[in-house]
Amino acid sequence: MASINYATKEINCKLVYYGPGMCGKTSNLQYIHKASAAKCGEMVSLATPGERTLYFDFLPIQMAEIRGFSVKFGLYTVPGQVLYNATRKLVLRGADGVVFVADSQWEIMQENVESLQNLKDNLTEYNSKLEELPYVIQYNKRDMSEVAPVAYMDYLLNTGGVPAFEAVAVDGRGVYTTMATLCRYVIRDLVHRFESGSF
Amino acid sequence: MRLDDLILDQEDAGLLDQCLARFVEDTGVRFSVLMGRDGTAIAKQGDWTKIAIDSLSALSVGAFASSEALAHLAGEEAFNSIYHQGVRSHVYISMVGESHLLLTVFDYNASAPLVRLQARVATESIIAALARAYARTRAARASE
Numbered sequence: 001m002a003s004i005n006y007a008t009k010e011i012n013c014k015l016v017y018y019g020p021g022m023c024g025k026t027s028n029l030q031y032i033h034k035a036s037a038a039k040c041g042e043m044v045s046l047a048t049p050g051e052r053t054l055y056f057d058f059l060p061i062q063m064a065e066i067r068g069f070s071v072k073f074g075l076y077t078v079p080g081q082v083l084y085n086a087t088r089k090l091v092l093r094g095a096d097g098v099v100f101v102a103d104s105q106w107e108i109m110q111e112n113v114e115s116l117q118n119l120k121d122n123l124t125e126y127n128s129k130l131e132e133l134p135y136v137i138q139y140n141k142r143d144m145s146e147v148a149p150v151a152y153m154d155y156l157l158n159t160g161g162v163p164a165f166e167a168v169a170v171d172g173r174g175v176y177t178t179m180a181t182l183c184r185y186v187i188r189d190l191v192h193r194f195e196s197g198s199f
Numbered sequence: 200m201r202l203d204d205l206i207l208d209q210e211d212a213g214l215l216d217q218c219l220a221r222f223v224e225d226t227g228v229r230f231s232v233l234m235g236r237d238g239t240a241i242a243k244q245g246d247w248t249k250i251a252i253d254s255l256s257a258l259s260v261g262a263f264a265s266s267e268a269l270a271h272l273a274g275e276e277a278f279n280s281i282y283h284q285g286v287r288s289h290v291y292i293s294m295v296g297e298s299h300l301l302l303t304v305f306d307y308n309a310s311a312p313l314v315r316l317q318a319r320v321a322t323e324s325i326i327a328a329l330a331r332a333y334a335r336t337r338a339a340r341a342s343e
Contacts, residue, residue, distance in 0.1 A: 001237040001298075003205040007212030012239040042251045044258060055261055058238070060253035074238060074253060090264040094237025193204075 001094035002190055004069070011071045013186050014094055015179075018119050019101035020111035021052070021080030024140040027169035028101065029059045029075055032179060035172060036061065053079040056091045063183060073183060080115065089122045097134035097186040099178055101169075102157055104139050104147040109156060116157055130160075134185035137164040138178045143171070204336075205235070211332040212242065218328060219244035222321035226314050228305035229288070233325060236260055236298050250304075259302045263292050280318075282311065293318050296326050 003012045017025040026045065033043045039062050046055035057077040062070060076095075078088040092098075100119060102112045120130050139153050150166060158164050163181050167174025207215070219231050223245040230245025238257040263281060270278045280293035291303045291314050301322060303314055 001204060001235050001239065003207070003235065003239055003241060005207045005212055005241070007207065007209050007216075014237050014239065042254050044254045046261070055265075056257075058254060058257040060251075060257075072253070074257060076238075076257070086268055090261070090268075094235060094239075 002096050002186075004190075004194075009069050011066070011069045011190070012074065013071070013096040013190070014074045014076065015097045015099065015182055015186065016092055016095040017075065017077040017099045017101055018088070018092070018115070019078075019080055019140075020103060020108060020115040021082070023080060023101045023103040023108070023112075023115075024167070024169040025077035025080065025101050026051075026053055026057050027140075028099075028138070028167075028175050028178070029057050029077060031169060031172045031175045032061065032075070033059055035176075039063075052081065053077055054084075055079065055087055066187060071183075071187065073186075075179070082114075085118065085122070088118070089125060092119075092122050093126060095133065096190070097136075097182045098130070099136055099138055099182055100157070101138045101140050102153060104141045104153065104166075105144050106146050106148050109148060109153075112153075112157055134182060134189045135160075135162050136178060136182045136185065137162060138167045138169075138174060139164060140167045140169050140174075142166045142173075143168045205241070205329075205332065206336050207241070207332055208335070211328065211335070214328040214331070215242040215325060216244060218321055218324045221324075222303075222317055226303075226305070226317045227309040228303050228314060229308075230304055231321075232256060232259075232302045233295065234260065234300050234302065236264075236300065241299070245304075255302065259290075259292050259300060263294075263300055280315070284311075291315065291318065293322065295322050296329065299325070299329065301325065 019025055033040050041060035044058040048054050059075040061073050076091050078091045137158055165174045165178045223231050230247035232240050233242040234240045234256040238260040240252050240256045266278050266281045283290040288306050293301050295301050
């Protein structure tokens with residue numbers, strides 16, 4: 001649910017980082033928070049004592065102005081663990097764009113596929129489709145020893161041919177490229193809908 | 200138009216601000232925030248300047264969503280509001296139609312029953328103002 005406020009000259013958009021448990025969704029936000037502290041608000045993490053996301057992480061970030069409007073993105077992560085699907089569905093509500101964070105390790109491929117299907121199923125419940133949303137993929141953990149080739153991950157997870165980025169989120173590699181690309185897509189989508197009168 | 204997208208022109212935003220300002224004034228609460236169910240703050244009034252409104256909104260929506268899930272488990276369709284009582288500050292969150300929430304933070308200057316009552320009154324005018332904004336946006340689309 002994007003909102004445009006002409007009185008405050010603000011545009012607000014919601015981006016959701018989705019993916020299987022331990023794939024690095026929270027690491028993406030933590031890196032952005034650390035590296036762009038001046039542009040970010042307070043990061044909220046609702047996590048278990050073991051630092052697994054229990055509900056969501058939230059990071060507000062302010063981007064450059066567009067046509068006199070300040071653009072704010074709310075970045076959310078979902079809990080990846082299978083049993084938290086109800087929570088994932090709630091966090092997904094009103095998303096303007098999605099990053100699917102896949103774990104590049106061979107042994108996680110099945111979980112990647114299941115999580116992607118779960119994302120599609122949950123969007124369906126909001127009468128939405130992944131193909132209709134601004135959407136990018138991140139192949140995270142490329143620094144691990146047993147990783148699948150990008151071509152294979154594309155074959156498994158990227159049948160739509162959306163932009164996909166290799167990443168090592170804990171070191172920041174690929175983090176900004178992923179976020180910046182999605183932000184661009186979301187804004188382009190917004191402008192397109194606005195100018196075509198379909199917003 | 201996506202169902203829950205929202206454009207507020209100056210007049211819409213002004214109407215919402217008026218609704219919230221009246222509510223804040225009538226009850227003596229510290230501040231009140233109208234937010235979408237996606238966690239985005241739409242309008243705010245009162246003494247909110249030292250508060251991280253974005254985080255507050257995201258957490259409020261999360262807390263309310265949890266209460267809804269609890270309601271289902273308890274055999275209820277939904278809880279219309281939730282109330283967190285603190286030592287000095289209290290938080291009241293109530294539904295505004297299907298897609299929005301009204302968050303109110305207050306202290307000893309305001310009484311909880313009055314806040315609840317006036318929130319219901321304010322909700323009616325907020326719903327009318329939001330309906331106007333959505334209707335105008337849809338009309339603009341139809342005329343394209």
